[in-house]
Amino acid sequence: MGSAGDYESQRRVPVPPSKPFLKSLQTSLKETFFPDDPFRQFKNQSTPRKLLLGLQYFVPVLEWAPRYTFDFFKSDLVAGITIASLAVPQGISYANLASIPPIIGLYSSFVPPLIYAMLGSSRDLAVGTVAVVSLLISSMLGKVVSPTENPKQYVQLVFTATFFAGLFQASLGILRLGFLVDFLSHATILGFMGGAATIVCLQQLKGMLGLVHFTHETDLVSVLRSAFGQIHLWRWESAVLGCCFLFFLLLTRYFSKRKAAFFWINALAPLISVILGSLLVYLTHADKHGVPVIGHLKKGLNPPSVSDLAFGSPHLMAAIKTGIIIGTIGLAEGIAVGRTFAMFKNYHIDGNKEMIAFGMMNIAGSCTSCYLTAGPFSRTAVNSNAGSRSAVSNIVMATAVMLTLLFLTPLFHYTPLVVLSSIIISAVLGLLDYEAVIHLWKMDKFDFFICLGAYLGVVFGSIEIGLIVAITVSLLRIILSVARPRTVVLGNIPNSEIYRSMDQYPIANNVPGILILQIDAPVYFANSSYLRERISRWIYEEEDRLKSAGETSLHCVILDLSAVGSIDTSGISMLEELMKNVDRKGLQLALANPRSEVMKKLDKSKLIDKIGQGWIFLTVGEAVSAYSFILENETSFSIGDLILQFRQELRGRKLCFIAGDNTTVREYLYDSGQRSENPSFLAHLQQDKLLMLTFSSSHTVQY
Helix, strand or coil, X not given: CCCXXXXXXXXXXXXXXXXXXXXXXHHHHHHHHCCCCCCHHHCCCCHHHHHHHHHHHHCCHHHHHHHCCHHHHHHHHHHHHHHHHHHHHHHHXXXXXXXXXXXHHHHCCCHHHHHHHHHCCCCCCCCECCHHHHHHHHHHHCCCCCCCCCHHHHHHXXXXXXXXXXXXXHHHHHCCCHHHHHHCCHHHHHHHHHHHHHHHHHHCHHHHCCCCCCCCCCCHHHHHHXXXXXXXXXXXXXXXXXXXXXXXXXXXXXXXXXXXXXXXXXXXXXXXXXXXXXXXXXXXXXXXXXXXXXXXXXXXXXXCCHHHCCCCCCCHHHHHHHHHHHHHHHHHHHHHHHHHHHHHCCCCCCHHHHHHHHHHHHHHHHCCCCCCCECCHHHHHHHHHCCCCCCHHHHHHHHHHHHHHHHHHHHHCCCEHHHHHHHHHHHHHHHCCXXXXXXXXXXXXHHHHHHHHHHHHHHHCCHHHHHHHHHHHHHHHHHHHHHCCCEEEEEECCCCCCEEECCCCCCCECECCEEEEEECCCECCCCHHHHHHHHHHHHHHHHHHHHHHCCCCCCEEEEECCCCCCECHHHHHHHHHHHHHHHHCCCEXXXXXXXXXXXXXXXHCCHHHHHCHHHEECCHHHHHHXXXXXXXXXXXXXXXXXXXXXXXXXXXXXXXXXXECCCCEEEEEEECCCCCCCHHHHHHHHCCEEEEEEECCCCEEEC
């Protein structure tokens, strides 16, 4: 069979020029770690200007503060006061959920927001404690140190875990490894958060029912057994009070969703609940009739806690493990929330800057009696709806919390714990996004099962098990997509030169004698064996189909490599084996549209020479046209008749003879103007049956 290089319309696929190894490595590292090219702003700048830009990059407040206006401040003042009214009761509630003194929840809404305001890049994110993280801390650290029997040691471990969480977060940002967090897919986070919200709600049965002793386990069975195993200890006063406040909170949320202008009702509802609950207990002396209250909260700002970081504790590894997990969850939620509101308001946030900001605020928080903070959705939504224009709203919130710590903490003495439980339940119910789960089922069944696996793992196992299940299933999906890439048969769209998947386009037709396959992924060691076997199976199936249909036998296999972005040595070996297999079957292998990296590997491995440059095409259409041209013009000639018939046509042109018998195929290039009397050349041609194609630089003559 001849070379398709004789087909006049073929445009050769060039081999990209090779680059020095160090330059290629530099390019790869830049694409991996600096896809946003943060250094472009430093080009062609003076040294002082570069220093200023560097400071603005790492401390964003220096970039936007000079443009800050009084109108912005008026909006941020309202937003800051609004979220402070939410931060105070939530801070106390979530600290109670984490099994730490309630005052630490207030501390955590003072220092971290100030750090984030200087280092963060989001205008809407409201920093604060998170319910899911609080439950994680309680469930993980509560297993190694009891918060009731050893409260001081437990709090030290909480601060230590917060420190390592911040260190982990900042390291990801500084080393620009934020893509690791992307392995927590939307489906994973949705299922995990939903499962955690379910467990958080069930854990609040302790406060709602006025129980003193309750399980620290987080699985559904243990929680229900603990609650219903103490029916004789249920307090009807707490249950009635809790249900009333929960109804009030849910009602205000309903109205705020129906009318966006009433967002402030939902924002103030927790604080109103705290005030009303405290007044009710104080006036009725309910604390003396089985309704537990917060009790004494000391005045004053955050005390330093550097000396409480338990680096020498025998439970240090538990603190590190907890820190990495809660740091990851805090990052995933905070960045997702920040990006959501940035997209809504049409501005950009830098994920790596956010990681550095989160890390620094948690490192600083661990040294100032705070536990882990992130960007909770509920508080951020209130902040955005209240009209925040910048991170100054966090500063206003921190200032309000500071005033609360200095002057108002005694007022929370009579706040009933059942009100805190109601606030927590109301807040986390928003994490049960059933509409998003239904959307996953409609869009992607695999994502739905990832979400379901995470949810069930959290609810029936533990939060750690749910997280492990979700990440494992997500990684399994990635591995399967790499190890088992799709290969599809392409057909011709009638009356066009377009070739598309025959599954997607039923109107596409098979090309007689040609099998066109498209590989939809890079070819690596992980999938090269599979692709070799799958392509061989496609060939067998096509041959069987043609035989049963009585159609033209298969002559050529065309691989469309337009979706193959890269290939490794195992992939090259796969192509070599595939070429040998099709040769044994008497078929021709052709490649269409190989990408830059693929062409480099084909050239370095000398596989281009084995396949033949003439069998590498720019498009599938050209490959089909070239091979169809050869099939239509396959004829036998004697050498004498051939010379006599085409003496005039050959003058000044080059003639390619593809000569062969049953066992051999040879190609000869003949210059009729200079080598017409070459006896050796003619002697070789006389041995074989001939297929002849002539071409010049201007047009093709065919016989």
